[in-house]
Amino acid sequence: MQDNKDIKGRLIVFEGLDGAGKSTQNFLLKRFLESQKIKVFLSEWNSSPMVKSATRRGKKKRLLTPTTFSLVHSADFTTRYVREIYPLLQAGFVVICDRYAYTAFARDVVRGCDREWVRNLYSFAIKPHISFYCRVPLETAVRRILSGRAKLKYFEAGMDMGLSDDIEESFGLFQERVFQEYERIAGENDFEIIDASLPINEQQEMARKIVKEKIDLPSFHQRSKR
Numbered sequence: 001m002q003d004n005k006d007i008k009g010r011l012i013v014f015e016g017l018d019g020a021g022k023s024t025q026n027f028l029l030k031r032f033l034e035s036q037k038i039k040v041f042l043s044e045w046n047s048s049p050m051v052k053s054a055t056r057r058g059k060k061k062r063l064l065t066p067t068t069f070s071l072v073h074s075a076d077f078t079t080r081y082v083r084e085i086y087p088l089l090q091a092g093f094v095v096i097c098d099r100y101a102y103t104a105f106a107r108d109v110v111r112g113c114d115r116e117w118v119r120n121l122y123s124f125a126i127k128p129h130i131s132f133y134c135r136v137p138l139e140t141a142v143r144r145i146l147s148g149r150a151k152l153k154y155f156e157a158g159m160d161m162g163l164s165d166d167i168e169e170s171f172g173l174f175q176e177r178v179f180q181e182y183e184r185i186a187g188e189n190d191f192e193i194i195d196a197s198l199p200i201n202e203q204q205e206m207a208r209k210i211v212k213e214k215i216d217l218p219s220f221h222q223r224s225k226r
């Protein structure tokens with residue numbers, strides 16, 4: 001990944017297992033920053049309208065091999081990076097990403113893609129100023145997903161990997177592997193680890209404290225000229 005020193009804005013990313021509580025936390029952080037009159041933008045994984053319809057078709061027909069799945073996600077990311085993330089960082093925004101390249105580093109490698117190959121797909125992206133890793137025991141994450149979701153989806157549960165015919169069991173086995181890969185990535189990068197089994201407000205307090213320590217927030221005030 002690219003050095004982030006010369007960029008005007010600040011990049012904060014949230015990583016962690018499905019159900020760890022990333023979206024809950026980054027939504028609250030965004031609201032907090034907005035309340036401080038900070039220029040802030042939130043970008044979510046797999047949300048580019050350009051790539052969405054192709055992904056939907058591929059998923060529906062279960063056509064995605066690990067390589068095409070990986071390429072689809074990198075196309076989504078690249079589109080958002082070029083159109084939103086990078087220009088807004090250059091314009092001095094605080095950009096929050098709900099999942100970043102590390103998600104691909106974890107999931108795609110578990111699906112069998114080569115570690116270096118996946119890292120190369122994202123080599124143009126800047127290193128975040130803060131990477132929050134919402135670390136939660138596997139069982140907690142799985143319970144949160146299963147309680148909030150009517151039905152697991154095929155790829156989300158890693159059914160393409162043939163780990164089990166039972167979708168819930170497959171999900172657990174897949175997530176276990178993703179967890180191991182995240183732990184490895186966390187060891188290689190300076191992640192800010194958030195204990196995601198704590199109550200929502202306690203985690204949010206920790207996240208805000210770290211943001212205030214690492215980012216000079218007043219200089220990102222909407223009216224300030226930098």
Ligand SMILES: Nc1ncnc2c1ncn2[C@@H]1O[C@H](COP(=O)(O)OP(=O)(O)OP(=O)(O)O)[C@@H](O)[C@H]1O
Binds near residue numbers: 023199203
């Ligand atoms: N600290 C917490 N304690 C208990 N429940 C929580 C906590 N944080 C989030 N939840 C609940 O767990 C579920 C998953 O949370 P959330 O959607 O924020 O996770 P996520 O990491 O964004 O998941 P995904 O990767 O699937 O998008 C939601 O129902 C949310 O309300």
Ligand SMILES: [Mg+2]
Binds near residue numbers: 022
């Ligand atoms: Mg989410």
